[in-house]
Amino acid sequence: xxxxxxxxxxxxxxxxxxxxxxxxxxxxxxxxxxxxxxxxxxxxxxxxxxxxxxxxxxxxxxxxxxxxxxxxxxxxxxxxxxxxxxxxxxxxxxxxxxxxxxxxxxxxxxxxxxxxxxxxxxxxxxxxxxxxxxxxxxxxxxxxxxxxxxxxxxxxxxxxxxxxxxxxxxxxxxxxxxxxxxxxxxxxxxxxxxxxxxxxxxxxxxxxxxxx
Amino acid sequence: xxxxxxxxxxxxxxxxxxxxxxxxxxxxxxxxxxxxxxxxxxxxxxxxxxxxxxxxxxxxxxxxxxxxxxxxxxxxxxxxxxxxxxxxxxxxxxxxxxxxxxxxxxxxxxxxxxxxxxxxxxxxxxxxxxxxxxxxxxxxxxxxxxxxxxxxxxxxxxxxxxxxxxxxxxxxxxxxxxxxxxxxxxxxxxxxxxxxxxxxxxxxxxxxxxxxxx
Numbered sequence: 001x002x003x004x005x006x007x008x009x010x011x012x013x014x015x016x017x018x019x020x021x022x023x024x025x026x027x028x029x030x031x032x033x034x035x036x037x038x039x040x041x042x043x044x045x046x047x048x049x050x051x052x053x054x055x056x057x058x059x060x061x062x063x064x065x066x067x068x069x070x071x072x073x074x075x076x077x078x079x080x081x082x083x084x085x086x087x088x089x090x091x092x093x094x095x096x097x098x099x100x101x102x103x104x105x106x107x108x109x110x111x112x113x114x115x116x117x118x119x120x121x122x123x124x125x126x127x128x129x130x131x132x133x134x135x136x137x138x139x140x141x142x143x144x145x146x147x148x149x150x151x152x153x154x155x156x157x158x159x160x161x162x163x164x165x166x167x168x169x170x171x172x173x174x175x176x177x178x179x180x181x182x183x184x185x186x187x188x189x190x191x192x193x194x195x196x197x198x199x200x201x202x203x204x205x206x207x208x209x210x211x212x
Numbered sequence: 213x214x215x216x217x218x219x220x221x222x223x224x225x226x227x228x229x230x231x232x233x234x235x236x237x238x239x240x241x242x243x244x245x246x247x248x249x250x251x252x253x254x255x256x257x258x259x260x261x262x263x264x265x266x267x268x269x270x271x272x273x274x275x276x277x278x279x280x281x282x283x284x285x286x287x288x289x290x291x292x293x294x295x296x297x298x299x300x301x302x303x304x305x306x307x308x309x310x311x312x313x314x315x316x317x318x319x320x321x322x323x324x325x326x327x328x329x330x331x332x333x334x335x336x337x338x339x340x341x342x343x344x345x346x347x348x349x350x351x352x353x354x355x356x357x358x359x360x361x362x363x364x365x366x367x368x369x370x371x372x373x374x375x376x377x378x379x380x381x382x383x384x385x386x387x388x389x390x391x392x393x394x395x396x397x398x399x400x401x402x403x404x405x406x407x408x409x410x411x412x413x414x415x416x417x418x419x420x421x422x423x424x425x426x
Contacts, residue, residue: 014282021286025293032297036304043307136316137248138402145311146375180399 048115048130052087054144055117056097056125061089065099070209072100077198079103079111079191086206089117095207097125100199104191108183109133112142116195120207123160127153127192132184139184149185152176158196166193214340222341226348232325233356234415239325243357244407246316248368251375253361254354256316261350263298263320267291268334268346275335287330295321325353356414363410368402370395 045066052065068088074080084101097119104112112132117125127150129142141147152175167173168185177185199206232238242260246252270290278286299317303310320326329349334342365372370392400406 014279017279018282018285021289025289028293029296032300036300039304040300043304047307047311136246137252179397180403 051115051128051130051144052099054126055099055115055128056089056119060096060119060125061091063088063090065089071211073211075198077194079105079194088207088209095120098199098206099125100195100206102191102195104187106183106190107132107134107187108139108181109135112184112187112191114188114191114195116192118196118199118206120203121157122196122199122203123155123157124153124192124196126151127188129188134184135181138178139181141178141181142184142188149176149178150188153192156192158193158200166190214338218341219344222344223348223351226345226350226352227355228352230349231352231356231418232328232349233353233360234411234418236325236328237415238328239323239353240411242316242319242323243353243360244404244411245319247357247360247364247407247410248402249365249375250358250361250373252316253357256319257350257354257357259298259316260320260323260326261347261354263291263295264326264329264346264350265343266298266346267294267326268330269339269343270294271330271334272337272339272342278335283331283335284327287327287335291326291330292321325349356411359414360407360410363413364401364406366391367398368400368406369397 049066065087068090069085070088072078072080072084072086074083078084078100079102081103086101087099088095089097089099097117099115099117102114102116104114110133112134113130115128115130117127119125128144129150132140132142134140134142141149144150161174164172165174166189168175168177168182168189170177170182171186173189175185175189205211226232230236233243239260242256246256267287267290271287295317299310302317329345333345337345362372365374370390372389372391374388376387398406401410
């Protein structure tokens with residue numbers, strides 16, 4: 001009998017208290033999440049729309065890109081584990097480019113998510129990073145807000161530079177990098193090249209509303 | 213109302229006598245990781261200060277309801293919940309700030325200085341004192357972070373205050389000071405080893421001043 005009393009006092013009561021605190025914590029978190037989720041989504045979409053427009057040359061399209069959204073199946077060349085989206089750019093009703101969501105899976109600290117704008121002739125219109133976890137102050141120069149590094153991809157294509165030069169200069173390629181942070185640019189170069197390869201194989205479907 | 217001398221003691225402790233960065237040597241993980249520019253250091257420092265003030269305050273309020281054996285798990289739970297709430301609120305209502313702080317905010321949970329102050333101070337003291345202690349310790353950490361950030365930025369990149377426009381917007385566009393023009397950069401200062409060297413120098417400097425005083 002005495003032993004059961006001890007057990008109730010030393011184990012059951014603290015467990016109940018901890019459970020209570022956890023429940024309060026969970027309640028607070030879900031409440032905050034409910035309250036902030038719509039605002040966060042609006043803010044994130046605004047940022048994405050701004051980045052979307054930057055991946056193609058200004059004036060090359062006249063439609064609302066965020067509404068011209070089409071599905072993109074998951075494909076290892078795009079680094080996608082789940083189906084994502086692509087955005088069709090048109091000018092005067094003519095398709096003038098496509099923007100692919102892609103992921104560089106091998107960044108220094110996990111995935112780097114990208115928007116890659118490709119012109120119908122297979123040249124890159126522009127690349128933007130939408131999310132990453134690279135080292136602050138070191139690997140984050142891939143963000144357009146921090147450095148113009150990402151502009152290097154503008155106008156490149158599968159043959160320009162040639163296959164052997166789709167690397168950072170350190171590895172004998174033709175892309176600049178920042179000393180001390182080479183894993184990050186390597187991952188992005190590979191992802192952009194992968195997206196171009198994917199585009200080369202599926203450009204007819206990608207540039208129409210069809211399913212690739 | 214607490215006497216002025218007590219407030220003064222709390223701040224003297226946080227900023228100098230028990231400075232978390234160079235005396236207690238707590239919370240070194242984020243300290244070394246992001247102290248490579250002044251703006252990064254300042255952002256992380258202030259965010260940590262905010263979380264420390266809130267968590268110390270809340271622990272002081274509920275300190276009498278927490279069974280002794282459950283102190284640590286409850287504190288960890290509380291700090292994690294608070295950091296997540298602060299992150300969500302900043303993400304929703306201060307998007308530009310989130311883009312700067314976003315990667316640092318989860319790091320704050322792992323900062324043992326918060327747990328240390330909650331355990332050593334807030335669990336035994338009244339609420340007002342605990343909030344002040346959180347602020348003082350946070351500011352002490354911020355001061356060390358900024359000094360280290362300035363040191364590493366000047367020697368690593370040859371500039372000061374670069375990137376402030378990302379945190380504060382257009383106002384700060386012209387704030388970057390080029391200390392050494394055409395500086396080739398000194399990689400060691402930018403990478404984590406530079407943070408260890410810098411921190412070592414700061415600790416030595418503090419010890420020197422302290423020994424002169426004694």
